[in-house]
Amino acid sequence: MTTTTxxxxxxxxxxxxxxxxxxxxxxxxxxxxxxxxxxxxxxGCGKSTFIRALNRMHDLxxxxxxxxxxxxxxxxxxxxxxxxxxxxxxxxMVFQRPNPFPKSIFENVAYGPRxxxxxxxxxxxxxxxxxxxHAALWDEVKDRLDKSALELSGGQQQxxxxxxxxxxxxxxxxxxxxxxxxxxIATSKIEDLIGDLKKDxxxxxxxxxxxxAARISDxxxxxxxxxxxxxxxxxxxxFKPQDKRTEDYITGRYG
Amino acid sequence: xxxxxxxxxYMGLQLFxxxxxxxxxxxxxxxxxxxxxxxxxxxxxxGSVFVTLFALCVGGPFGVGVGVFLSQIAPPKLATLMKPxxxxxxxxPSVVYGWLGLTxxxxxxxxxxxxxxxxxxxxxxxxxxxxxxxxxxxxxEDALRAVHISMKEGxxxxxxxxxxxxxxxxxxxxxxxxxxxxxxxxxxxxxxxLAVQMVIGNSAVLPKGLLAPTAALTTEIxxxxxxxxxxxxxxxxxxxxxxxxxxxxxALILGVRLAVRRSS
Amino acid sequence: xxxxxxxxxxRTVNNVMTGVLWAAALSIIVLLAFFVGYILYLGAPVISWHxxxxxxxxxxxGGGIGPEIFNSxxxxxxxxxxxxxxxxxxxxxxxxxxxxxxxxxAVQFCAESLATIPSIVMGLFGLLVFVTLLHWHFTALGGAxxxxxxxxxxxxxxxxxxxxxVPSTFREGxxxxxxxxxxxxxRVVLPSAIAPLTTGIVLIAGRIFGETAAxxxxxxxxxxxxxxxxxxxxxxxxxxxxxxxxxxxxxxLVPDAAQVGNGSALVLLVMVLIFNIGARLLGYxxxxxxxxx
Numbered sequence: 001m002t003t004t005t006x007x008x009x010x011x012x013x014x015x016x017x018x019x020x021x022x023x024x025x026x027x028x029x030x031x032x033x034x035x036x037x038x039x040x041x042x043x044g045c046g047k048s049t050f051i052r053a054l055n056r057m058h059d060l061x062x063x064x065x066x067x068x069x070x071x072x073x074x075x076x077x078x079x080x081x082x083x084x085x086x087x088x089x090x091x092x093m094v095f096q097r098p099n100p101f102p103k104s105i106f107e108n109v110a111y112g113p114r115x116x117x118x119x120x121x122x123x124x125x126x127x128x129x130x131x132x133x134h135a136a137l138w139d140e141v142k143d144r145l146d147k148s149a150l151e152l153s154g155g156q157q158q159x160x161x162x163x164x165x166x167x168x169x170x171x172x173x174x175x176x177x178x179x180x181x182x183x184x185i186a187t188s189k190i191e192d193l194i195g196d197l198k199k200d201x202x203x204x205x206x207x208x209x210x211x212x213a214a215r216i217s218d219x220x221x222x223x224x225x226x227x228x229x230x231x232x233x234x235x236x237x238x239f240k241p242q243d244k245r246t247e248d249y250i251t252g253r254y255g
Numbered sequence: 256x257x258x259x260x261x262x263x264x265y266m267g268l269q270l271f272x273x274x275x276x277x278x279x280x281x282x283x284x285x286x287x288x289x290x291x292x293x294x295x296x297x298x299x300x301x302g303s304v305f306v307t308l309f310a311l312c313v314g315g316p317f318g319v320g321v322g323v324f325l326s327q328i329a330p331p332k333l334a335t336l337m338k339p340x341x342x343x344x345x346x347x348p349s350v351v352y353g354w355l356g357l358t359x360x361x362x363x364x365x366x367x368x369x370x371x372x373x374x375x376x377x378x379x380x381x382x383x384x385x386x387x388x389x390x391x392x393x394x395x396e397d398a399l400r401a402v403h404i405s406m407k408e409g410x411x412x413x414x415x416x417x418x419x420x421x422x423x424x425x426x427x428x429x430x431x432x433x434x435x436x437x438x439x440x441x442x443x444x445x446x447x448x449l450a451v452q453m454v455i456g457n458s459a460v461l462p463k464g465l466l467a468p469t470a471a472l473t474t475e476i477x478x479x480x481x482x483x484x485x486x487x488x489x490x491x492x493x494x495x496x497x498x499x500x501x502x503x504x505x506a507l508i509l510g511v512r513l514a515v516r517r518s519s
Numbered sequence: 520x521x522x523x524x525x526x527x528x529x530r531t532v533n534n535v536m537t538g539v540l541w542a543a544a545l546s547i548i549v550l551l552a553f554f555v556g557y558i559l560y561l562g563a564p565v566i567s568w569h570x571x572x573x574x575x576x577x578x579x580x581g582g583g584i585g586p587e588i589f590n591s592x593x594x595x596x597x598x599x600x601x602x603x604x605x606x607x608x609x610x611x612x613x614x615x616x617x618x619x620x621x622x623x624x625a626v627q628f629c630a631e632s633l634a635t636i637p638s639i640v641m642g643l644f645g646l647l648v649f650v651t652l653l654h655w656h657f658t659a660l661g662g663a664x665x666x667x668x669x670x671x672x673x674x675x676x677x678x679x680x681x682x683x684x685v686p687s688t689f690r691e692g693x694x695x696x697x698x699x700x701x702x703x704x705x706r707v708v709l710p711s712a713i714a715p716l717t718t719g720i721v722l723i724a725g726r727i728f729g730e731t732a733a734x735x736x737x738x739x740x741x742x743x744x745x746x747x748x749x750x751x752x753x754x755x756x757x758x759x760x761x762x763x764x765x766x767x768x769x770x771x772l773v774p775d776a777a778q779v780g781n782g783s784a785l786v787l788l789v790m791v792l793i794f795n796i797g798a799r800l801l802g803y804x805x806x807x808x809x810x811x812x
Contacts, residue, residue: 055412057408057411057412060407060408060411062330062331083526083530085411085414085415085416085526085529085530085533086414086526087414088411088412088413088414088415089413089414090414092412092413092414093408093412095405095408095409095412097405099403099405099406099408099409100409101406101409101410101424101427101428102406102427102428103427111410111413111415111423111424112413112414112415114423115413115414115415115416115419115423115529116414116525117525161409164409164413165412165413168413168414170414257629259633259636259644259668262644262647262648263640263643263644263647266647317543320539320540320543320544321540321543321544321547323540324540324541324543324544325544328537328540328541329544333544337544337547337548339795339796339799340547340548340551341547342722342795343551343791343792343795344547344551345726346722346725346726346729346791346794346795347554347729347788347791348728348729348730348731348761348764348787348791349729349731349732350729350731350761350762350764350765350784350787351558351729351761351764351784351787351788351791353765353768354558354764354768354780354781354784355554355557355558355784357768357780358561358777358780358781359557385550388547392547416529416530416532416533417533417537418532418533418536418537419529419533421536422536439635442635445637446635446636446637446638446639446640447637448637448638448639448732449639449731449732449765452769453765453768453769473637473639473732476639476643477639477732477735480643480646480735480736481735481736481740481770485651493643494643497639497640497643500636500637500639500640501636501640504632504635504636504637504640505632505635507635508628508631508632508635511631512628
């Protein structure tokens with residue numbers, strides 16, 4: 001396990017446009033390996049737009065233009081000969097609202113390995129158990145793996161979605177406000193889980209809650225109106241912000 | 256509506272209550288001789304089932320495929336361009352489809368297969384396949400568009416290709432809507448009268464193959480109603496066929512309801 | 520490298536399937552273009568002023584389709600006169616007034632079932648009621664009434680869908696000014712829904728124009744003999760153009776049936792195109808006038 005700060009992902013001069021609307025302006029940052037980086041800022045500041053650029057989710061939507069360089073282990077993920085599908089295999093994503101497929105719990109977790117070529121049922125069961133255990137959901141669902149995932153509670157569904165991502169063994173996990181639709185108890189379970197995940201994965205998480213960012217992240221980036229204002233170790237951002245605007249936000253002077 | 260049901264039921268059942276024809280003869284005998292008091296309608300029932308199945312096997316996957324294309328793949332501009340084209344396909348009268356089958360398809364089949372007339376199950380099936388396309392396309396497109404975008408994102412974020420996403424997530428998630436699309440396609444196919452009548456050959460015999468002429472419930476009604484005398488066994492048996500078609504339509508609607516209910 | 524192979528295979532499958540779906544979709548357009556082109560090719564030589572206006576012939580060649588065209592429009596207009604008020608009223612009731620309950624779902628169920636009943640079955644029902652029971656024989660009115668029943672559900676649905684496009688804020692805005700529910704519907708909701716409503720009605724009109732199976736045994740397969748070609752008689756036989764196309768092929772005796780058929784098919788197709796394009800243009804124009812854009 002690495003304790004030094006290897007750089008996992010690197011973003012240089014990223015610009016994102018929705019049609020003619022300039023949503024991200026010249027953002028550059030580096031994501032250290034095996035840590036949690038939080039992206040904070042008021043709603044509409046572009047933090048979700050930013051995180052979706054990190055695994056080329058914008059490719060799915062027409063009228064979105066992404067410019068700049070995003071590298072994973074030094075390789076430009078927007079290079080011409082790079083298949084976005086393999087990029088998303090290496091960089092998984094958990095969304096704001098839990099989005100389990102309308103299939104059984106097992107099928108949800110087995111989906112990823114299956115599409116990547118795992119056929120054996122025994123192997124799939126192993127992967128499912130390991131991923132569900134890792135997502136701290138195994139004990140709650142082990143007796144009903146064949147039940148529909150939609151029967152689970154919101155918090156369980158979100159942990160299932162995390163297990164689903166773990167099952168494809170990505171290197172980076174992006175999370176777009178993964179707890180915003182959950183109650184406080186479910187939220188704290190997700191937060192514990194994230195703390196656990198950073199041992200094996202690099203995590204980038206968008207959150208609207210500064211407390212959450214303070215609790216779980218090692219580094220924090222603050223966005224405002226499409227601009228990356230400040231980035232640094234979470235402790236520094238919260239206790240000695242360099243920029244006036246960061247300070248205003250931290251102290252609650254923006255909505 | 257109720258009046259219509261009752262009236263057609265009343266007329267449709269006269270064959271059994273007034274003419275005392277055994278319903279089993281009507282349903283299962285391939286020998287249609289109303290003058291001899293033996294109106295077996297099996298040929299027509301099977302004819303309807305065959306052409307419908309054919310249309311379903313060809314037009315169904317094709318229609319769902321185009322629905323997938325319009326909802327998942329097509330650039331928005333192309334999709335808006337194709338919508339009116341599909342509406343025009345709906346609007347073309349069935350007799351014009353029949354006419355196309357008659358003047359274009361039947362000669363083609365005659366020349367390429369050596370069939371005597373070019374009329375028969377195959378020709379009727381192809382015409383119907385095209386006719387159910389717009390129904391299946393637009394309903395399956397709607398069904399797929401109704402699947403929440405998060406399903407697609409969830410799958411793509413796991414590194415699935417677009418096709419894997421469509422096949423393993425979108426289609427299963429839209430299952431009930433797709434079922435409705437297919438059922439209404441069946442309804443359109445089984446109820447179509449004239450286009451089929453113009454190309455099926457209209458002979459009341461069990462077809463020996465795809466190229467052989469036969470008849471269906473609707474086409475038999477069209478062919479013989481004009482000459483049927485009121486009160487005869489022929490007249491009554493044609494109404495029994497109409498009633499049977501009505502029952503099939505009702506069953507299909509119940510199927511739609513069931514499919515919709517299961518999803519919610 | 521098994522994973523690299525696998526990734527390549529997945530990419531190939533994806534590309535192939537994408538290609539297949541593109542081909543399927545484009546073939547629809549090609550199919551439509553081909554149909555239109557082919558019918559045009561067959562029918563164009565037949566079309567002349569004489570063909571479009573002259574009465575049909577029973578035995579000799581050289582008959583026209585004038586009365587058939589007239590009857591098609593006549594029955595269409597009759598049907599719309601009957602259908603539109605009932606269907607819009609029904610649609611307004613279901614969308615604006617009806618509360619979920621047994622009655623509403625029964626109406627919905629009836630409408631859905633009615634929409635699935637094959638038109639030939641509806642034709643037989645028309646035959647029973649208008650021809651046999653009421654002793655009207657084959658009449659324009661009987662045909663129009665049969666088509667009325669046949670198209671009510673579709674038109675009701677169009678009305679409902681058009682009303683659904685009106686944002687509820689419009690209704691709230693009007694009600695907040697003290698307007699009654701009916702005033703709101705009449706002065707705010709209906710005018711805002713007029714564009715999709717018109718488009719829907721014209722599209723259905725196109726379908727009524729081409730309807731055949733329900734008319735063969737209700738409006739008849741010949742034009743009233745000995746009368747003027749343009750016959751407004753409600754109780755006279757009124758063969759429409761689409762019925763004529765079927766009739767010349769199936770039962771007709773004229774030697775030039777193929778020509779008459781080709782010409783009729785072309786006129787029908789052109790009418791359908793006019794209805795479809797007209798519906799769009801009309802809807803667009805109304806929308807533009809309403810929103811001022």
